[in-house]
Structure formats: C-alpha cells, structure tokens
Amino acid sequence: MSNSYTLIKGSVPLLISMPHNGEEIPADIAKVMTAKGREVADTDWHMERLYAFAKELGAYILMPKYNRYVIDLNRDPDGVDLYPGANNTELCPTTAFDLSPLYQAGCAPSAEQIAARVADYWQPYHQALSSTMQAIKAEFGQAVLLEAHSIRSHVPRFFQGQLPDFNFGNADGKSCAPELMAALADLDYAPYTMVCNGRFKGGYITRAFGQPNNNFHAIQLELSQHTYMNEQAMTYNESLALQVQPKLAALVNTLINFTAINTISQNATE
Incomplete structure (x- = not known):
C-alpha cells in the first residue's frame, strides 16, 4: 500500500480504476504553479461518490491521492502521445484543457523532476493495478x-x-473480448447518448492492461460531466446523479457478470 493511492478491496472480478479523480497537489509543486493550476479544474470530479454503489456490489476500487496535473497516470511514462497527430496533454501537463499555463514562468517540471514523479506516483499506482488484476485473475480465472x-x-x-454522454x-x-463490448452496447442508455471508440478510444491504462487473450479485459468509460454535475461550478448534482446511476449500475453489473458467463462459454468449447 502506498500513501499516493487508495485501494478498496472487493469480492468480485472487477477493478474500477479512477486515475484522474485525485485532487491534491504536493506543497513543493503547488508553490510553483499558477493560481489556475492550483484550482485543478480538469479533475474527474466526484467519481468516488458517483460510483459509491459499486463498492456495495463488491468491486475493487483504485483511486490516486494526487491530481493529474502532478502526473497523468493514464499516459505512457516515456511521454509517447496517446493520440498521435491530435492535441494531447503531456505525462506531466504544463497547460490546462483551456490551454492556460499551469506553472509560473520558468517553473515547468524538468526531465529529472518528471522522472521523480514517475517513481513516486506513477509506478506505485500501476503496480497496484497490476497486482490487483493478477490477484483477481488468480481467484476468478479472469479479470x-x-x-x-x-x-x-x-x-x-x-x-x-x-x-456524447x-x-x-x-x-x-x-483491449477486451468483443462479447463484452457487445453486452455493454446492448444496454439501454436512453435518454443518454452512447458511442464506442469515438473521440476517446481508451488511454494508456486500457491499452496496457487489456489483454483479452490472457483473460484480462479492460474498457474505458469517459462520462460527460453534465450527466451528474453542475459543470461550471464543479459541484455534484444529486438530482442528476440519481438519474444516471442506474445506467452506471447496469453496466457495472454487466462487467461483473461477464466473467462468469465467459468462463462457462470457454469451458463449453474446451
């Protein structure tokens, strides 16, 4: 266990990773950031609250303590662009989504500082991902x-x-068996909109950990914040959240149940 993340252990073969919901910035980094940077406006806000039901369903849940502005846990540690040719944020972002600077002039992280952040924050989170997925597969045959x-x-x-929502x-x-994506696509999302592999195809974590041939299945959901938040105020909207949570619960249950169904299917073909 690391002081840079929280792992809630579960009882079903599903790990929910929330790599962008951390809100804190270490003091030594915060002091060289701009006021805009310290606002951490591009956080995946309130995810733990939105997915609280998943803990009750038995899912494992992994969350970082520190914000994506410190280091983006969903990026290649070697700095390779996630979407070549598109506008990408860096491993250690220097601009916010609105392109405003995150650091005071001359204070952007150096190569040495980036390497230290990889060691201090990126590596522990990814080690937790790996060991948890391995433990789930060891117990259930799939993860x-x-x-x-x-x-x-x-x-x-x-x-x-x-x-889209x-x-x-x-x-x-x-990154996952076609049957899994098909099962998710068959769910009723109305009145919300749904797309697969549109603007967001899955980040580094999805691509690195999704190995369906080895019974590791990974899928990313980028949820539009207007489905559960007051976007401008960055506050949780209980009324909106209660409407979207049944849709999220249906997809989480589909992911949980997939391993049992897929195991039966595999055994039948052996």
Missing part, C-alpha cells in the same frame, strides 16, 4: 478493468461541439 473517467461536455481543445473505448476492439 475485468473499468477505467472510470469523466470530462466536461464541451472542451474545444479535444473535440467540437458537445460530447457515455463514451466507451476499448482500443478499437483490442
């Missing part, structure tokens, strides 16, 4: 990872117009 994210409904830097990504079919 499912849900990368739970959220984002404002309008972010011109990354997409035009309004984002439910944005699933499975690395264009590479």
Whole structure:
C-alpha cells in the first residue's frame, strides 16, 4: 500500500480504476504553479461518490491521492502521445484543457523532476493495478478493468461541439473480448447518448492492461460531466446523479457478470 493511492478491496472480478479523480497537489509543486493550476479544474470530479454503489456490489476500487496535473497516470511514462497527430496533454501537463499555463514562468517540471514523479506516483499506482488484476485473475480465472473517467461536455481543445454522454473505448476492439463490448452496447442508455471508440478510444491504462487473450479485459468509460454535475461550478448534482446511476449500475453489473458467463462459454468449447 502506498500513501499516493487508495485501494478498496472487493469480492468480485472487477477493478474500477479512477486515475484522474485525485485532487491534491504536493506543497513543493503547488508553490510553483499558477493560481489556475492550483484550482485543478480538469479533475474527474466526484467519481468516488458517483460510483459509491459499486463498492456495495463488491468491486475493487483504485483511486490516486494526487491530481493529474502532478502526473497523468493514464499516459505512457516515456511521454509517447496517446493520440498521435491530435492535441494531447503531456505525462506531466504544463497547460490546462483551456490551454492556460499551469506553472509560473520558468517553473515547468524538468526531465529529472518528471522522472521523480514517475517513481513516486506513477509506478506505485500501476503496480497496484497490476497486482490487483493478477490477484483477481488468480481467484476468478479472469479479470475485468473499468477505467472510470469523466470530462466536461464541451472542451474545444479535444473535440467540437458537445460530447456524447457515455463514451466507451476499448482500443478499437483490442483491449477486451468483443462479447463484452457487445453486452455493454446492448444496454439501454436512453435518454443518454452512447458511442464506442469515438473521440476517446481508451488511454494508456486500457491499452496496457487489456489483454483479452490472457483473460484480462479492460474498457474505458469517459462520462460527460453534465450527466451528474453542475459543470461550471464543479459541484455534484444529486438530482442528476440519481438519474444516471442506474445506467452506471447496469453496466457495472454487466462487467461483473461477464466473467462468469465467459468462463462457462470457454469451458463449453474446451
């Protein structure tokens, strides 16, 4: 266990990772950031509260303490762009989603500082991901990872117009069994909109941990924040959340039940 993340152990073969919901910034980093940076406006807000039901369903839940502005846990530690040719945020972001600077002039993190953040924050989180997925597979024969994210409904830097409400990504079919994505696509999302492998195809974690041939299935959900938040105020909207949570519960139950169904199917073909 590390002081840079929280792992809630579960009892079913599903791990929910929330790599962008951490809100804290270490004091030595905060003092060289801009006021905008210290606001951590691009956080995946209130995810633990929104997914509180998943703990009751027995899911494992992994959450970082520190904000994505410190280091983005969903990026390649070597700094490789997630979407080549598109506008990407860095491993250690220097600008907010609205392109405003996160650091005071001359204070952006150096290569040495970035390496230290990888060691202090990125590596422990990914080790927790790996060991938890391995433990789940050892117990259940398969492991499912849900990368739970959220984002404002309008972010011109990354997409035009309004984002669909439910944005699933499975690395264009590479990170999970096709039957799993088909099961999620068959769910009733009305009155919300849903797309798979649209603007968001799954980040580094989904791509790295999704190995369906080895019984590791990973899928990312980028949920539009207007489904459960007052976006401008960055506050939780209980009324909105209560409407979207049944849809989230249905998909979480689908992920939990998939391993049992898939195991039966595999045994039948052996």
